[in-house]
Amino acid sequence: MSTPSWLYYLFGGLMLAVAAYCLILLALGAATNRPAGRDVEISHVFMGVAMAGMFVGPWSFGRRAGWEVIFAVLMIWFLVATVQSIQRWGLHLPHALIHAVMNFSMLLMYWFPMSGSSASGAMSMSGSPSGPRLDGGLAFVVAFILLASAIFTLASPVKGRSHFGSHAPAYALQGAEAVLRRPARDGASGALVEMDEAVAAPWLVDVSHMVMCIAMAFMLMLLV
Amino acid sequence: MAGVEKRTAPEPTDVSILTGPGAERPPRDLQRTFQLVLATVWLFDAVLQLQPFMFTRGANGFSGMLDNVARGNPAWIAHSIRWNASNVYHHPIPADTVFAGIQFLIALGIAGKRTCKPALVLSIVWSIGVWWFGEGLGGVLAGLGTPLAGGPGGVFFYALLAVLLWPSHGSDRPFVAARTVGVKAARAIWVVMWVLLAVLAVTGSGRSPRALRDLVAGMEQGQPGWLAHVDRSTASLFLHDGSTVAVLLALVCLAIAAGIFWSPAVTHMTVAVAVAVFALISVAVQNVGGILAGGATDPNAAPLVILIALTYWPLTDGPATSTGRWGPSSPSKEA
Numbered sequence: 001m002s003t004p005s006w007l008y009y010l011f012g013g014l015m016l017a018v019a020a021y022c023l024i025l026l027a028l029g030a031a032t033n034r035p036a037g038r039d040v041e042i043s044h045v046f047m048g049v050a051m052a053g054m055f056v057g058p059w060s061f062g063r064r065a066g067w068e069v070i071f072a073v074l075m076i077w078f079l080v081a082t083v084q085s086i087q088r089w090g091l092h093l094p095h096a097l098i099h100a101v102m103n104f105s106m107l108l109m110y111w112f113p114m115s116g117s118s119a120s121g122a123m124s125m126s127g128s129p130s131g132p133r134l135d136g137g138l139a140f141v142v143a144f145i146l147l148a149s150a151i152f153t154l155a156s157p158v159k160g161r162s163h164f165g166s167h168a169p170a171y172a173l174q175g176a177e178a179v180l181r182r183p184a185r186d187g188a189s190g191a192l193v194e195m196d197e198a199v200a201a202p203w204l205v206d207v208s209h210m211v212m213c214i215a216m217a218f219m220l221m222l223l224v
Numbered sequence: 225m226a227g228v229e230k231r232t233a234p235e236p237t238d239v240s241i242l243t244g245p246g247a248e249r250p251p252r253d254l255q256r257t258f259q260l261v262l263a264t265v266w267l268f269d270a271v272l273q274l275q276p277f278m279f280t281r282g283a284n285g286f287s288g289m290l291d292n293v294a295r296g297n298p299a300w301i302a303h304s305i306r307w308n309a310s311n312v313y314h315h316p317i318p319a320d321t322v323f324a325g326i327q328f329l330i331a332l333g334i335a336g337k338r339t340c341k342p343a344l345v346l347s348i349v350w351s352i353g354v355w356w357f358g359e360g361l362g363g364v365l366a367g368l369g370t371p372l373a374g375g376p377g378g379v380f381f382y383a384l385l386a387v388l389l390w391p392s393h394g395s396d397r398p399f400v401a402a403r404t405v406g407v408k409a410a411r412a413i414w415v416v417m418w419v420l421l422a423v424l425a426v427t428g429s430g431r432s433p434r435a436l437r438d439l440v441a442g443m444e445q446g447q448p449g450w451l452a453h454v455d456r457s458t459a460s461l462f463l464h465d466g467s468t469v470a471v472l473l474a475l476v477c478l479a480i481a482a483g484i485f486w487s488p489a490v491t492h493m494t495v496a497v498a499v500a501v502f503a504l505i506s507v508a509v510q511n512v513g514g515i516l517a518g519g520a521t522d523p524n525a526a527p528l529v530i531l532i533a534l535t536y537w538p539l540t541d542g543p544a545t546s547t548g549r550w551g552p553s554s555p556s557k558e559a
């Protein structure tokens with residue numbers, strides 16, 4: 001008896017849902033000049049699509065090297081954003097750092113695909129059985145960080161930080177509300193801004209972050 | 225607000241204004257932070273419960289794991305454990321799905337402020353059930369309850385943490401564990417816990433060099449190279465000096481039990497020693513519950529013992545007072 005395939009379809013479906021949600025956010029954000037969160041949205045779209053393909057084989061596409069380049073570039077982007085945030089605001093834990101860790105996790109998934117013997121038929125991550133295995137210690141630490149991010153995001157009294165960051169220029173003054181309602185959305189249609197405010201609700205972006213973190217931690221545990 | 229109109233944020237002079245809508249950062253609620261760490265561990269357990277082998281039958285499956293813990297227990301307890309394992313054997317997928325679901329519920333529940341208390345109650349009930357049916361009472365009655373192996377059982381400490389971290393208003397001083405149950409009760413819990421660990425360290429197979437060696441030697445397979453190397457060294461140490469290690473561990477546990485009755489400086493050192501000893505046990509003996517080899521359901525007991533120890537970290541430098549609270553700098557305000 002093998003692992004129920006519905007579990008992988010469930011995670012794959014959730015990943016596609018997060019990717020689709022972030023794609024909508026990206027489009028609305030561009031149309032309404034929303035000042036923060038675009039890099040996270042781009043990152044989540046790629047992660048969602050890539051991980052959906054890992055959970056459900058037939059949904060995967062593209063060359064592995066291409067995905068590796070995408071996630072390496074995104075990881076560097078977020079690392080630079082982390083350094084810039086610390087340089088600007090002093091020592092703190094920038095939200096960009098967890099997104100760098102998430103992109104690093106994606107790289108681990110491509111560098112150490114699941115061994116043939118432990119991969120389910122539904123999954124596309126099966127590599128050669130003799131290929132290198134992900135170090136359990138590294139997987140454990142990264143997975144724990146991702147799960148801690150999910151829990152602390154859920155518990156945070158300030159919603160939306162996982163997506164917009166607490167140090168985005170507008171957010172620094174008024175929180176997620178300012179990012180969404182910022183008057184400086186020059187020329188944007190009122191209806192679109194309203195739609196963006198509804199779709200980019202802080203609790204909703206937090207939920208998408210949590211789902212992504214939990215799915216990633218699960219995938220890392222599968223790779224050990 | 226004029227500043228919002230601008231494209232760039234004003235240069236702040238105080239980083240605390242950048243935390244969001246609030247102008248000032250509220251004092252850190254350490255009890256809440258510990259609750260969230262506990263929730264993270266529960267979430268980790270839930271994710272581990274979804275591993276492929278947990279949905280399978282047979283000796284290496286979930287039901288096989290449950291069946292194994294019956295070994296050595298009194299007949300009627302072993303019978304109840306085997307009955308539960310048999311149910312899981314016949315319905316592995318629904319059973320494991322429910323088990324994982326409950327752990328997700330506990331983790332996410334603790335993270336929510338309004339759902340924290342019900343989730344902690346559920347965690348206590350669940351822990352008792354798992355302690356009986358999933359850990360065979362931690363091997364205590366079978367003489368296998370040495371703390372080196374995770375005795376008296378990881379879930380025992382989950383339940384203890386749920387009690388110590390029960391939400392309450394008031395100060396985190398003199399230490400977080402005292403916030404809800406009070407200083408005297410918290411210290412009593414500490415003493416009972418560490419004396420129990422000391423006793424378990426030298427009872428049953430806890431002082432048998434061969435049994436201790438087998439404990440580690442059996443875990444080497446599938447571990448990362450560096451950990452397998454550590455395991456070989458530990459196995460060799462246990463084979464040659466297992467009894468000495470057991471007695472030393474018992475003495476250290478007794479010293480830790482007594483260490484929190486002294487000045488905060490001594491208590492700091494006591495907690496640090498407790499954390500260091502169990503961090504060593506977690507890696508060198510328990511192999512973080514076997515997670516790194518990809519076949520575990522939890523990180524075993526040591527990380528939970530460390531978490532409990534940290535809740536006793538003194539938060540003030542003042543001298544101990546007759547009321548049990550430390551120092552004049554310790555606020556006695558209770559909401």
